Amino acid sequence: MPSSIFSHCRQVGRLRKLCSTAIRPPHGPVSRPFSMTAAMQQKPQQMLRSQRVIASELVQKAEEKSEPSSSSAASTSEEVPMELPRVQARRTSQQNPADHTMDVEGFFYTVPPAVVEPLFGWTRPVSNTRGAAGATDMRSRTLQYLHEQGLTLREYALMIRQPALEVMDYIKKSDLSLPAVRYVLYGRHGSGKTASLAHILHFFAANDWLIVHMPRVTYYNRHYKEVADSTFHPGRIDLPVCSVEWLQHFLSQNSAILKDPSRKLLTHKTYVWSKREETPAGSPLLDIVELGIKRGRYANDAIGVLMRELKLLAPETGQKVGVVVDVVNALFSPTLIPRVNKTTVPAEVLSLYCHFRSIVRNDWTNGAIVTSVDRRNVTGEVHDHDGGGNYLPRYLLRGPGWEWMDPCIPVHVKDYQDKELTNCLDYYMETRWLQHENAGTQKGRDELKFVSGMNPGVLRSLVSRL
């Protein structure tokens, strides 16, 4: 039948287009009729894995002479875009991060949709415009690119990488009756520190840990929203609106644990908020959180109470507490919040930072503290004179921060390895995020690899336009 013959030609033509860059001999275009099988036998090692898969599929299809119905529909319209090679990224079906081992390093796993919203708070649509709803939401700022990508690609997939596996392995093997161990993730900008923290956060959530999560400390440099003097501690500065937001974030991450009476998370002493408002000793921790959310004026103090109680409750009740703080060095760097006398608020005075400094102290047990250090948007004179290259924890934490965080376990988040980069590109192609024809060729991939310098963040920005 003519239509089936046509479909055969069309498929081989597509195949030739696919394989031309990979298989074509160095001396120009092939003069003789293109022989698929011969070319594959000659230089199969030069083809990409994905191309080999599709090539074999297409050869099978061509031999089987696919149904004329589909081909006739395709042949009539010129609008049909050429399909990219159908690549399958390497994935694992293990959705509990505790099950992840080095065997699946570099693989993707999908965060279950039911977990995504309460854990990361990606409810609102991402807005590209400044000042619109969602743009200044603290929760949507957590891994914003993943949020965007998830909305576009209809799934939230994280790559399993060595630093997160290492930290999770340490946590699983450590003795929690000893003071909480602090892990500090460090690495180049865009190397995946926050993504690793997200993986660890999911590990905590999936294994019944209570989570204290600060998405990004530097967020408050710009988005402080409202500033008030502290009533409880004269001289300190409160951020009421931000603190309410954080408490809502805390509640959504831990609502199951906080609402479970069998956990016996009860306060140790009576907290007097004002003449008429007080929380008696022995009331559930949830009351403190809800009071802070309802009464913005006391939200900062409620966070302070929460941190104090969690430190006491963790060893008493056996409830494990996982602390995740992104950009922990900002807790020790001056903020950009202006004061009346035209100075900025130092970090020691901001009560929100004080409470988080207290929880990253290792003076409590039955918990783990995972932090990261980053140089982006962190203020301080030291960052202006180092040429932009130093990302080591000792350097970024500086004197006071290092004294506070010592001892800690530094974990280096490196750039991609070859297999990770390949799998990442495969993932982008599988989810149709990478559309360029040359993205599947060896030349294109080599270029992406070279120009990105194997840095995940740079690769992401390169791929976003292709």
Add this chain to the structure above:
Amino acid sequence: MASHIRTSLMLLGVRNACAIANTERCISGVLIPVRHLSRMRTRTGNKGGFWIDRLAPPLFDRTAIERKLDENPDSRFDKVAPARIFQSSSAFSDPLVTKFTNMMMLEGMKDKAEEMMGRALKAVKTIQLDRYHAADESTKPTIILNPIKIFHKAVENCKPVLALAPLKRGGVTYQVPVSILEKKAEWTSMKWLILAGRDHDQKTDKFRNALARELIAASNNEGKVIKRKFDLHKQCEANKAYAHYRWSK
């Protein structure tokens, strides 16, 4: 070392990278930069045509360079013309996109223009992927997701076939329909697209989003720019009576 530099330059799409790659083979292992243009002009003089016509064209593919050298080993002594600014060895470069980026650039801020172009292409892809996921299985294959293809299609669709030229005849200026060169039509199309992108609500919208929407609309033969093209064609049709002024004094 030299080959590493050559590779990196070629991959980064640096101007003259391949010219360097060609001349580099003259003396093994030593990297010789292409001479400065003014120097070249002095050496070749003005005899026998324009100087650049007597130089070998630059090549952008490593295999092409090797093939040329295999065919004619003496070609390593060729003087190679410098690469044009839009010519690149990158697998992802596109001359039309480069041209468009240059046209939308303001005050020489090329980095900014490239960033904006990249974001617009990303926005195109995002919008199309949303449509793709919302569509049913039968219409999915017809949705073009590649932003570069959409861009090319949009530019092609927005090209006018005629233009109006103001010609003064008998003391009166007439808008005379004239034919338009391919290059000018392309320029007009891109200029209109850029102006359509700039025409957005400054408070709530961004150039990249407006441009992305306009590109997608134009690729489907819809939108402001297509309307502008039709308006021009209508005006040309209305001024058909003046067409002979083009040839008469």
